Amino acid sequence: MFAEPAAAQLLPEQPLSIAGGRVVIGAEITGTFAPDDPGFYNYTSYEFSALRNFRLGVSAELRANDYVQVLGEVRLDQGHLFEAYGLFVRVRPWPRRRFDLQAGRIPPTFGAMTRSAYGSGNILIGQPLAYQYLASIRPDALPSNSDDLLRMRGRGWLSNFPVGNAAAGPGLPMVNTSRWDTGVQAHGVFSLFEWTGAVSTGSLSDPRVRDNNSGRQLAGRLVARPHASMVLGASASRGAWLSRTLETEVPSAADVPHARQVAFGGDAEYSAGRVLVRGEVIRSTWDMPRVTTPAIGDALVATSVLVEGRYKVMPGFYLAARGDRIDYSEILGSRLRNTWDADTWRLEAGAGYSVTRNIMLKGAWQRNRRDGGRVRHDDLVAAQVLYWF
Amino acid sequence: MPAQASPAGTGIRGRLDIRRLARPAERRPDVASPGAPGPRDVADLRRGVVYLESAPRAAFDEREPGRAVMDQRNERFVPHVLAVMVGTLVDFPNNDRTYHNVFSLSRARRFDLGRYAAGKSKAVRMDRPGVVRVFCDIHSHMNAFVLVFNHPFFDVTEDDGRYVLPAVPAGTYSVVGWYEGEPRLTRSVVVPASGWAEADLVVP
Numbered sequence: 001m002f003a004e005p006a007a008a009q010l011l012p013e014q015p016l017s018i019a020g021g022r023v024v025i026g027a028e029i030t031g032t033f034a035p036d037d038p039g040f041y042n043y044t045s046y047e048f049s050a051l052r053n054f055r056l057g058v059s060a061e062l063r064a065n066d067y068v069q070v071l072g073e074v075r076l077d078q079g080h081l082f083e084a085y086g087l088f089v090r091v092r093p094w095p096r097r098r099f100d101l102q103a104g105r106i107p108p109t110f111g112a113m114t115r116s117a118y119g120s121g122n123i124l125i126g127q128p129l130a131y132q133y134l135a136s137i138r139p140d141a142l143p144s145n146s147d148d149l150l151r152m153r154g155r156g157w158l159s160n161f162p163v164g165n166a167a168a169g170p171g172l173p174m175v176n177t178s179r180w181d182t183g184v185q186a187h188g189v190f191s192l193f194e195w196t197g198a199v200s201t202g203s204l205s206d207p208r209v210r211d212n213n214s215g216r217q218l219a220g221r222l223v224a225r226p227h228a229s230m231v232l233g234a235s236a237s238r239g240a241w242l243s244r245t246l247e248t249e250v251p252s253a254a255d256v257p258h259a260r261q262v263a264f265g266g267d268a269e270y271s272a273g274r275v276l277v278r279g280e281v282i283r284s285t286w287d288m289p290r291v292t293t294p295a296i297g298d299a300l301v302a303t304s305v306l307v308e309g310r311y312k313v314m315p316g317f318y319l320a321a322r323g324d325r326i327d328y329s330e331i332l333g334s335r336l337r338n339t340w341d342a343d344t345w346r347l348e349a350g351a352g353y354s355v356t357r358n359i360m361l362k363g364a365w366q367r368n369r370r371d372g373g374r375v376r377h378d379d380l381v382a383a384q385v386l387y388w389f
Numbered sequence: 390m391p392a393q394a395s396p397a398g399t400g401i402r403g404r405l406d407i408r409r410l411a412r413p414a415e416r417r418p419d420v421a422s423p424g425a426p427g428p429r430d431v432a433d434l435r436r437g438v439v440y441l442e443s444a445p446r447a448a449f450d451e452r453e454p455g456r457a458v459m460d461q462r463n464e465r466f467v468p469h470v471l472a473v474m475v476g477t478l479v480d481f482p483n484n485d486r487t488y489h490n491v492f493s494l495s496r497a498r499r500f501d502l503g504r505y506a507a508g509k510s511k512a513v514r515m516d517r518p519g520v521v522r523v524f525c526d527i528h529s530h531m532n533a534f535v536l537v538f539n540h541p542f543f544d545v546t547e548d549d550g551r552y553v554l555p556a557v558p559a560g561t562y563s564v565v566g567w568y569e570g571e572p573r574l575t576r577s578v579v580v581p582a583s584g585w586a587e588a589d590l591v592v593p
Contacts (some may be wrong), residue, residue, distance in 0.1 A: 010461065014415065014532075015414070015415045015416070015417050015418065016412040017415050018413055021412065021415065024415045024416070024418050025418070026417040026418050058418070059418040059420045060418055061420075068423070071418060071420045072420065073418075073420040081405040085420075086421070087418045090424075090425060098424065098425075098427060099424075100423075100424035100425050102423065102424070105420045106423075107420065107422060107423055108421075114421065115422070139556075159459060162421060185423055187423040187424030188424070189424070189427070194424075196423040196424070198423075208527035221423075227506075228487065228488045229488070229504070229506065230508035271488065271504050272503070272504055272505070273503035273504060273505070274501075274503045274504075276504075285393075312501055312503065314499075314501070315492055315493070315494060315499040315500050316492075316494050316499065316500040316501070354494060356494060357494060357522075357524050358529075388417075388419075
């Protein structure tokens with residue numbers, strides 16, 4: 001009378017608990033399918049499209065005791081790119097208090113979307129532009145002047161500059177979620193507020209395991225929950241972003257270690273009943289050393305704005321949409337004044353259907369526009385199959 | 390408990406002895422979180438359900454639909470197992486500090502109550518027999534069962550496994566012991582014209 005369907009019992013539906021709960025393992029398997037993306041709008045810093053990927057992520061938590069836990073996640077992307085995405089020790093000096101210290105390859109401090117940019121946390125399939133879309137600038141290569149930079153507008157997926165590493169390679173997103181930074185993080189909860197602070201090796205655009213410039217990134221985030229339906233967040237980050245290999249290439253070598261990426265973000269989330277709405281604004285600046293004229297001058301600025309929402313139409317079925325754009329500051333070249341990279345915007349709309357609680361199908365249509373580069377518009381349809389436990 | 394008056398001293402009673410209790414669902418390892426989650430209660434998995442696989446015809450007579458409660462407290466559904474008759478309205482009050490989103494994708498009853506805050510309650514009418522698996526969309530470790538019967542001969546066991554199926558007419562019945570999502574064993578029991586039939590069920 002009450003037998004569960006056999007199929008429902010073939011796959012785990014809860015995290016695996018081993019050694020009396022001391023080791024807990026979860027996983028997420030994602031298959032994402034889409035046609036070719038000729039404009040490389042969905043390219044990531046790992047040089048593959050976020051819309052054409054098979055990802056297996058296995059996360060584990062080792063609970064030594066109430067004071068110490070070790071957490072890690074390994075990922076297999078594209079069926080061959082395998083790495084420890086996160087691996088850190090969490091220390092809770094006072095287990096009854098909401099205060100933690102984490103050290104190792106730590107989760108991102110900055111931004112609201114770092115945990116919801118992919119997979120089950122993402123209401124759509126594409127990632128938010130600020131967290132994925134590649135601008136042309138690189139940590140290992142510099143434009144010698146503003147003309148070099150303007151020449152690369154809309155070419156972030158494969159840019160090249162004459163100073164430093166001359167080989168073509170992918171540029172940087174505003175916030176890189178393809179990999180995590182290495183450092184120390186403190187986190188606490190006090191009343192309506194949750195705060196996080198971190199010191200780490202890389203920068204927001206270029207998180208690193210191995211240091212490449214002796215610089216340190218400072219990042220902080222404050223979250224307030226004035227009401228159960230509302231989450232407000234503010235983030236800030238400052239870190240050296242250029243590789244020390246450029247010091248021998250730049251006349252004013254002292255500029256390289258002092259070149260900083262500085263970012264500020266504000267975000268809000270409202271949810272009630274069947275509705276979820278999120279918004280986020282991020283402004284990032286990158287200092288650029290002067291090499292030759294026409295010099296780039298002021299720091300490069302990128303500003304992203306995102307609004308997304310989800311509406312549950314019926315049990316197990318929802319509709320979602322996201323509007324997203326990045327605007328870049330203007331620089332003066334020898335012949336014209338233009339934004340240093342091509343302003344880009346994206347509209348994505350889609351739906352999600354839960355076959356079971358932890359097996360989901362998603363479909364999305366994505367419209368990309370850019371005011372520069374070889375391919376200035378791109379309309380894509382994507383599908384995703386997702387299983388987690 | 391079944392919504393039926395019980396003539397004294399007749400029926401089936403005994404213990405459902407669960408030798409290996411299931412482990413409560415763990416939180417997924419939240420590697421992307423900058424800190425450990427707050428404290429929570431774990432589900433109490435000591436209880437099962439004992440019921441008659443088929444019931445005498447009179448058991449299916451129209452009854453006044455009842456009302457039951459499945460609470461949400463400290464990231465836990467309370468009780469973890471609820472057994473009701475068809476037509477029962479189940480209230481899902483949120484008595485927690487945080488938002489919850491109760492939903493079920495079970496064939497017996499699909500529903501999604503959306504997100505609602507502490508102090509609020511929403512209700513679902515269980516209008517078909519079957520197992521309704523209940524989850525929270527926000528806290529993946531929260532889960533519970535609502536078993537919906539079209540007859541009154543069922544009982545959720547006590548913590549020690551004891552159960553009582555009162556007022557079962559004389560005859561031979563299949564008694565089912567159900568635990569954590571599936572029927573674990575079935576046993577034939579003869580109910581005398583007067584007095585109790587004793588039936589202990591052991592789930593290895």
